[in-house]
Amino acid sequence: MTTATYHAPASLSEALGLLAAHPGAQVLAGGTDLIVQVRAGRAAPSAFIDIKTIAGLTGVRRSGEGFAIGAATPCTALLKDAALCAAWPGVVEAANLIGSVQVRNRATMGGNLCNASPAADSVPALIAAGATCLIAGPQGEREVAVTDLPQGPGRVALQPGELIVELRLPARPMGGGDAYLRGIPRSEMDIAVAGAGVALVLGADGLCTAARVALGAVAPTALLVPEAGAALVGTRIDDAALTRMAAAAQAACKPIDDKRGTAVYRIHMAGVLARRAALIARDRAENNA
Amino acid sequence: MNDMSAPPYKVVGTRPVRPDGVDKVTGKAVFGPDFAASGMLHGAVLRSPHPHARIRAIDTSKAAALPGVRAVVTGADFPTLESLTMALGESSGDVLDIARNCMALDKALYEGHAVAAVAATSTLIAREALQLIAVDYEVLPHVIGIEEAMAADAPVLHDTLFTKGLDATPDKPSNVATRFVMANGDVESALAGAAAVASGRFTTAPVHQGYIEPHACVASVNADGQTQIWASSQGAFMIRSLTATILGMPISDIRVTPLEIGGGFGGKTTVYLEPVAVLLSRKCGLPVRLVMTRDEVFRASGPAPGSVVDLRIGADKDGKLVAADIEFRNSAGAFPGSSVHATAMCSLACYRIANFRVTGWDVVSNMPSSAAYRAPGAPPVVFAVESALDEIAMQLGLDPIDLRLRNAVRPGDPGPMGMPHGPVALVECLEAAKAHPHWTAPLAPRHGRGVAAGFWPNYGGQSTATVSVAEDGTITVVTGSPDIGGSRASMAMMAAEVLGLPYEAVRCIVADTASIGFSMVTGGSRTTFATGKAVVEASEAVVATLRARAAAIWGIEDDAVTWQGGAAQAAGQEPLTIKAIAAKAGQSAGGTIAAEATVNPLDYAAGLAVHICDTEVDPETRQVRVARYTAVQDVGRAIHPSYVEGQMQGGAVQGIGWALNEGYVHDAGGRVANAGFLDYRMPVASDLPMIDTVMIEVPNPAHPFGVKGVGEAPIVPPLGAVANAVSRAAGVRLRDLPMSPDRVHAAIAAKG
Numbered sequence A: 001m002t003t004a005t006y007h008a009p010a011s012l013s014e015a016l017g018l019l020a021a022h023p024g025a026q027v028l029a030g031g032t033d034l035i036v037q038v039r040a041g042r043a044a045p046s047a048f049i050d051i052k053t054i055a056g057l058t059g060v061r062r063s064g065e066g067f068a069i070g071a072a073t074p075c076t077a078l079l080k081d082a083a084l085c086a087a088w089p090g091v092v093e094a095a096n097l098i099g100s101v102q103v104r105n106r107a108t109m110g111g112n113l114c115n116a117s118p119a120a121d122s123v124p125a126l127i128a129a130g131a132t133c134l135i136a137g138p139q140g141e142r143e144v145a146v147t148d149l150p151q152g153p154g155r156v157a158l159q160p161g162e163l164i165v166e167l168r169l170p171a172r173p174m175g176g177g178d179a180y181l182r183g184i185p186r187s188e189m190d191i192a193v194a195g196a197g198v199a200l201v202l203g204a205d206g207l208c209t210a211a212r213v214a215l216g217a218v219a220p221t222a223l224l225v226p227e228a229g230a231a232l233v234g235t236r237i238d239d240a241a242l243t244r245m246a247a248a249a250q251a252a253c254k255p256i257d258d259k260r261g262t263a264v265y266r267i268h269m270a271g272v273l274a275r276r277a278a279l280i281a282r283d284r285a286e287n288n289a
Numbered sequence B: 001m002n003d004m005s006a007p008p009y010k011v012v013g014t015r016p017v018r019p020d021g022v023d024k025v026t027g028k029a030v031f032g033p034d035f036a037a038s039g040m041l042h043g044a045v046l047r048s049p050h051p052h053a054r055i056r057a058i059d060t061s062k063a064a065a066l067p068g069v070r071a072v073v074t075g076a077d078f079p080t081l082e083s084l085t086m087a088l089g090e091s092s093g094d095v096l097d098i099a100r101n102c103m104a105l106d107k108a109l110y111e112g113h114a115v116a117a118v119a120a121t122s123t124l125i126a127r128e129a130l131q132l133i134a135v136d137y138e139v140l141p142h143v144i145g146i147e148e149a150m151a152a153d154a155p156v157l158h159d160t161l162f163t164k165g166l167d168a169t170p171d172k173p174s175n176v177a178t179r180f181v182m183a184n185g186d187v188e189s190a191l192a193g194a195a196a197v198a199s200g201r202f203t204t205a206p207v208h209q210g211y212i213e214p215h216a217c218v219a220s221v222n223a224d225g226q227t228q229i230w231a232s233s234q235g236a237f238m239i240r241s242l243t244a245t246i247l248g249m250p251i252s253d254i255r256v257t258p259l260e261i262g263g264g265f266g267g268k269t270t271v272y273l274e275p276v277a278v279l280l281s282r283k284c285g286l287p288v289r290l291v292m293t294r295d296e297v298f299r300a301s302g303p304a305p306g307s308v309v310d311l312r313i314g315a316d317k318d319g320k321l322v323a324a325d326i327e328f329r330n331s332a333g334a335f336p337g338s339s340v341h342a343t344a345m346c347s348l349a350c351y352r353i354a355n356f357r358v359t360g361w362d363v364v365s366n367m368p369s370s371a372a373y374r375a376p377g378a379p380p381v382v383f384a385v386e387s388a389l390d391e392i393a394m395q396l397g398l399d400p401i402d403l404r405l406r407n408a409v410r411p412g413d414p415g416p417m418g419m420p421h422g423p424v425a426l427v428e429c430l431e432a433a434k435a436h437p438h439w440t441a442p443l444a445p446r447h448g449r450g451v452a453a454g455f456w457p458n459y460g461g462q463s464t465a466t467v468s469v470a471e472d473g474t475i476t477v478v479t480g481s482p483d484i485g486g487s488r489a490s491m492a493m494m495a496a497e498v499l500g501l502p503y504e505a506v507r508c509i510v511a512d513t514a515s516i517g518f519s520m521v522t523g524g525s526r527t528t529f530a531t532g533k534a535v536v537e538a539s540e541a542v543v544a545t546l547r548a549r550a551a552a553i554w555g556i557e558d559d560a561v562t563w564q565g566g567a568a569q570a571a572g573q574e575p576l577t578i579k580a581i582a583a584k585a586g587q588s589a590g591g592t593i594a595a596e597a598t599v600n601p602l603d604y605a606a607g608l609a610v611h612i613c614d615t616e617v618d619p620e621t622r623q624v625r626v627a628r629y630t631a632v633q634d635v636g637r638a639i640h641p642s643y644v645e646g647q648m649q650g651g652a653v654q655g656i657g658w659a660l661n662e663g664y665v666h667d668a669g670g671r672v673a674n675a676g677f678l679d680y681r682m683p684v685a686s687d688l689p690m691i692d693t694v695m696i697e698v699p700n701p702a703h704p705f706g707v708k709g710v711g712e713a714p715i716v717p718p719l720g721a722v723a724n725a726v727s728r729a730a731g732v733r734l735r736d737l738p739m740s741p742d743r744v745h746a747a748i749a750a751k752g
């Protein structure tokens, strides 16, 4: 019988060494995807490399004007960082829609991203916020935009031996606000049928100067929809602009019919949620002007 | 009981703490998967990955050779079909199907159908051994949906299945097991003369009972054949007789000990694992445990049937129902038996309708064999009927409760099978619903209000109880009825009432099959009624003995002694308490004071329920929120009102789930796509408002305290109540369950 080995490295370099030494190893963060997959026979890593034991990989740090979130930080810990909550409430809220409190006490945004489910809740919020991730590997470190990481269901642009060290969020711009909303048939403990993250900036004159709209669960990966963001720029986020934005979001959707909902409904919801998220982001931006 | 309207009860009707409560909240309770025997092996079941496949051969040699593996069984280890048929005689059908469902023989009939099992020294080794079993499958075309399965060119599951109940016996096998027809009067001419007719097709998805505790058992077989089984179920005697029959064993060789049950809802009234565990244990001589995973529970244990219902119901201009024509098809899953009789019987049981024709079809397809689920058969057809009544009320501009009152059955009316209705209290329930503040509360924008009624016949059946007096005068009540809803408390309360003792002086347990006489499953809402009757009879026999003992002590006639307040009383004597009498039992010729009663009552009475539901439909997401819910029910007599309310609330919630988001989803390959609680969307607590309850007590004269049975009636109305509320809120009739947001969106979009 072949049994996987478990490793609890104390440092990043040790973790990278273990990843190099064990082909077929997988990083273990919260384990709320990985352990479930192993138990269902859908994953069979040769080794688990636990990153929760690595000093410095858990917790939120100030990084210049922005934030660095260690890859092993559980979602509920984000709620305790008041500055992060004030700057990027949409990201923190998205991460805290995942599963239940018990799940979120373990689950990480890094795991949410690397598991690469099209319906991952924190990913559209991170993309809208313009987040990047710091990746370490045999060739050293690199920084990649979150939007460039997901490649398809279950696939991310990580090379063998690489892992995510931290997620980075920029400083909130003056007049900035963000929001993430998802659609689920129940009120909690459900997987998004569609999700929308919006981050935008209002100028002193109340006109939108920048906007990013990202969608989840409507394509093989989370989508950044530049046309939807562009529809808001230069407007007061009025009804006409929201309608154009929602139409652009819907036009970008390439969903499927599955157990969680129909393609038709997902497209419908992408528009509804993007619109509602944009209104929340606008309110937040007005309060931050 | 002489005056049932003003009972002078001391214990019945109060709300004491249940005796099993402490164990459950402290985690001490031993549920099915918790039990362990010393030296126990761990089993695992290999299941078909194909929804329909012929099994050409199974090679288990590599698995058997794996170190740590102690036993392997396949369908070939079961007694042969022929020998079973001979042993069972005429009524062979069902048990043969149950045996084949426990383990496939020549054909796997659904994805998840058991094909082999292994017992090993660890679960990991058992699972690894499963991968070493080579099954040679010939994959066959499969069929899942009801109408697809009924089609002339559908793949046929059983070439021995010839439709029963047709005018002429068919010459070809098909997937249609039975046609059942119930008719009266002239439907067509009555419909032709109706002022309002509602018609259409209504569908419901197969839904799972959703108990939290998975199926689990431990079996231990000795060389002399004596066998013990520990399992949680709705009937230890059911496990005993099914296992013995399937394996051709004398019933008395098997002793089944019931463990604490973590939900059953009808789904634990059959066997899946026990015969397999017995075969494994018999091969290796050690105890063997089998526990299903959640995935196995969804793929291999009984959902309730899905259904397709076509109907036409007509009323005259005053709202008097004149005719109903109903044709329904139930999906039985892999083996026949989808409660078509109960479906037909419950379809129109609430209303006086002179002309009706109800046709039911029992249809097999490549899904897990369906199992009972609270009021089996009733909710889907009642959803269709109650939706149609809502349409008629709208067409005629009538209040929906008034429409139902105009047609409600009364005691003595002809019942669904021609027998007169017993003490049905539908009128009382409807009037209570109408008087409830919920019915007249103003509706917020985007909200809709729905109402629906439901009938369930309830049941009696065989039960045994013993009541014994301990040396200190405290009482032990023993039954053979697994406690799935607080029945140990209710039994203790009824005994305490008869004995004139406080509730705390009476303890009730559920015994194993060797320690109490035969008792049917806890099902059909029968336990508080039938087992309760046995407990009352045994308690009364104990009281008679206590009075006789006191009479002997006092040297007077038995008849001169009365029993009150837990003591014997007679003129001119100091009362003799039960404690004093029990203390002297050892010196009396009669000895220990105890009594047993066995009952098989037929005078059970039906349960009726009326539910009101308010829903809000989000104008953009089309998501449905249940805003307010009131469940009214005639409960006969609530022995323990909290647990009766709990049954009403639980039934309502399971019905709400059925209506809104629950349902099996199959992929194109015929495999279940949502075999887990994340994607099988049962309601979570935050989805629900408080379920308000109103108990109506119109006693059943055939029960000493008036009990009718309350567990099943409350799941009959909610599908219709929720659908009527959503239809009114959305402005379009929702005819297909579940009413998930994408379906509501599509319905509103289709209306334009």
Ligand SMILES: Cc1cc2nc3c(=O)[nH]c(=O)nc-3n(C[C@H](O)[C@H](O)[C@H](O)COP(=O)(O)OP(=O)(O)OC[C@H]3O[C@@H](n4cnc5c(N)ncnc54)[C@H](O)[C@@H]3O)c2cc1C
Residues within 6 Å of the ligand: A026, A027, A028, A029, A030, A031, A032, A033, A034, A035, A036, A051, A071, A072, A097, A098, A099, A100, A103, A106, A107, A108, A109, A110, A111, A112, A113, A114, A115, A119, A120, A121, A122, A162, A163, A164, A165, A189, A190, A191, A192, B678
């Ligand atoms: C009951 C339940 C409910 C859920 N509900 C939701 C929900 O509502 N929304 C949602 O989006 N998700 C949900 N999930 C999925 C899961 O909880 C999330 O995706 C979670 O964020 C995963 O994080 P984790 O830390 O547990 O990841 P893990 O399970 O530890 O890892 C997931 C994957 O990412 C890899 N990985 C993890 N960290 C790194 C890293 N730093 N570098 C490289 N690779 C890495 C792992 O190797 C693995 O392949 C649910 C799961 C469960 C069990």
